[in-house]
Amino acid sequence: MPASPARRAAMEVVRRAIEQGAYADRALHGASAGLDARDRALAKRLAFGTVQRRGTLDWVIDRHVQRRLDPEVRAALQLGLYQLLYTEIPRHAAVAESVELAKPNPGAKLVNAVLRKVLREGAALPGDDNPKDAAVHHAHPEWLVLLWWDWLGADETRALLAADNEPAELALRINPLAGVEVDLPGRREDDALVVQGPIDVLAHPLYRAGAITPQSRASQRVARILDPQPGERILDLCAAPGGKTTHLAALMGDRGEIVAVERHARRAEALRVQAQRMHATSVKIHVADAREVTPQALGGTFDRVLVDPPCSGLGTLSSHPDLRWRASPEGIEQLRAEQEDIVAAARGALAPGGRLVFSTCTLSPREEIVGGVAVRTLPHRDGTDGFYIAVDG
Template identity: 80%
Template sequence: MPASPARRTALTVLRRVEEQGAFADRALHGDAKELDARDRALAKRLVFGTIQRRGTLDWIIARHVTRALEPQVRAALLLGLYQLLYTDVPAHAAVAESVELAKPSPGAKLVNAVLRKVQREGVHLPSDDTPEGAAIVHSHPEWLTKMWWDWLGPDEARALLAADNEPAELALRINPLAGVEVDIKGRREDDALVIEGPIDVLAHPLYAAGAITPQSRASQRVARVVDPQPGERILDLCAAPGGKTTHLAALMGDQGTIVAVEKHAQRAKALEAQATRMHATSVTVHVGDAKEVTADQLGGSFDRVLIDPPCSGLGTLRTHPDLRWRATPEAIEVLRREQEAIVDTARTLLKPGGRLVYSTCTLSPREEVVAGGTVQRTLPHRDGTDGFYIAVSDGDV
């Protein structure tokens, strides 16, 4: 019997991520679009879970396999182990379908042998009372585990590592500018609506109407910290895809001016489309490098400036499972230099007495470029949402 469409799709996406460096969420969006809603949900669960647990699964494979595996066989084995160890999928289905995914390679026999041995004997992971052990148990790079261990302490680091492997909550932002009643059931918190149960947000008519948009509760805090007022000039640097930009517009009743700077032309177009969908007529998009823009180019200085610079994204590992395997300490240092340069430019664009807000969706002390003043930090295990760092610099900066 051939493997199910959801598992076939999961195998395809996993191979694209592993072999071509594709981003899991983007690859899944393209490859799973022909599946029905139930199969899409299963494919996403398998892909995200397998990538999140890849470090642990690799550790297990290394103790059962002594030779290099063909990419298809390796991917099938990873999917099978994930289902056996971390889901409620019946063991016989996890084994049989993974073997089918490995065919016609002779390696299918190895997949069958390893999965059945794990099914019989289980696995014995190391203790997570050291950073090295915790990295294996909770499937994070050892350098990242050590960084959080030293920064947050062992107990908090373990809690964060464990939380990163849990499903992310689905939060929507309700947009009053659309003038449409939102009748979706969920838990309301300010503009946020936390949904329980499956929903295809992008296909929902309220999404097309601009009444809702996906945005984590942590991300929604940022515009509220900026606190834009009607009639003010607001600058949003590195603005795409526009979630915070359009939230700023909603909070000021779309009265005033928001200049959204985006370096990449295609992302700038997407930002304009987002502003149109969200009825944010106060938004003007400027294509330019946030490190180099000037007040003359942007029509003057600003009452408030939001800096949302490129970052390592280590606060979003639930929704972007492959980021943990892409980030490196060296890349973070490069990002820090970029962040510092953008902050330096932002200070030249702020009116005396204005408000500067620096925000990143990461949990990395080296990327907390703006310190002092008012600081907020969200943690997935404590707050149930993405990890964010938000710092405010008020007054004459």
């Protein structure tokens, strides 16, 4: 029998993410079109899990295969191994459907042989007593494990690596500007609601009404630390997609002015749509490079400035399965230089006595370029994204 639609969609996502460098969430959007909710959920679980664990899966493959594999054969093996090693999916289905995914390539026979051998004998993964073994055991690039090992210590790193492979909690932000009561099961924390049970947020009437929006608890701390007041003039640099921007508007009661700067026109349009949905009429969008903004171009200085620049995103690995394989030390250095330029422009736009807050959703000391009063969240300690938030000065 042919492979199920869910597994074929997962296969497409895995191949696009690994071979073509596509973002897994965007690839899933296209690959899962036409699937019902159950099949879409299975496709997401298999695809995201396989991409997330690809380092470990390839380590297992390399111990069973001593030749180059065609891309479709390797992807079918990765999907099959993920199901055998990390899920409770019936073993016969995991093997049989992975073999079907590899057909008509003759390598389908190899897929069958390797999966059945692992099914019989298991896969003895290394422990995590040292960075090299921990990188395999927890499916992270070795350079990143070394960075955290030196920075946080062995025990903290092992806990962080394990947390990165667990599902991220689903946190929503309740938006009072919508004027709609939100009665969903979960745990409240300030404006945050940590949801209990499954929910299709983007299809929910409360989402369409602007009463809720997905946003991690760590991300929600940023606007509160900036502490905007009604009637103030606020600058938000690198503002898209607008979660923090619209939170600022809510904290101000939508009274005042928020100039949201975004350099990409398409992202700026998405920000406009977000602000409209969230009833944030105080948000004014300015399309420009945050490194080049001046008070003259923006109509004067600002009472408060938020700098949320591009970063490596290493605090969000549980919800972005491919991000750990995209980041690199060289990329972090490039980001640091851009961040420094943005902070310099932000300081030039801040009124005397004003407040500047710098935030990044990463766990990388090279990207902590602003000192002062700082908050750092860690996924294994705080149960939310890893963030660095600092008040300048």
